[in-house]
Amino acid sequence: MKQFGFTRLMRLVDPGDFKQIFAAGERVSSKAFTVLYHSNSLEYPRLGMAIPRKHFSRAVDRNRIKRLVRESFRQRQQVLGGRDLVVLSKPGINRHPNSDLLRCLERQWIGLVKQCSDS
Structure with missing residues (x-):
């Protein structure tokens, strides 16, 4: 797999996967994001x-947030x-x-890795 790519394999697309994470996942929160x-x-x-429409009525705002999350994830995927x-x-x-x-x-990825290594 490409070292810093973001392929289709790295995306959660199955609703069952989302349900499992929402039901049994742990969380790390900040004032801007919650990561399950x-x-x-x-x-x-x-x-x-x-990224709900309720929080961002304009598609351009939702897409900006998604791009930022994807880019941050792409850069930190090696440690996750x-x-x-x-x-x-x-x-x-x-x-x-x-x-x-x-x-x-970035702080949330670090906190997530630390929380996982402590448990």
């Missing part, structure tokens, strides 16, 4: 996103290991600049 995660039987992480991740956005984050949101995601 659950270990998978694969050697690589998979990403799903829940075999986990399924769902990133949930919180209302009002579209007012923050990209750099703040990327920094917030």
Whole structure:
């Protein structure tokens, strides 16, 4: 698999996978995002996103958040290991600049890895 790519295999697309993570997943939260995660039987992480229209009425805002999450995930996928991740956005984050949101995601990836290594 490409070292820093984001292929279709790395996306959560099956509704059953989302249900499993929402039901049995653990979470790491910040003021901008909540990341739910659950270990998978694969050697690589998979990403799903829940960016609701209720929080961002304009598609351009939802797409911006999705691009930022994908890019941050793509850069950190090597340390995330075999986990399924769902990133949930919180209302009002579209007012923050990209750099703040990327920094917030970076802290969450680090916290997630630390939380997983502690347990």
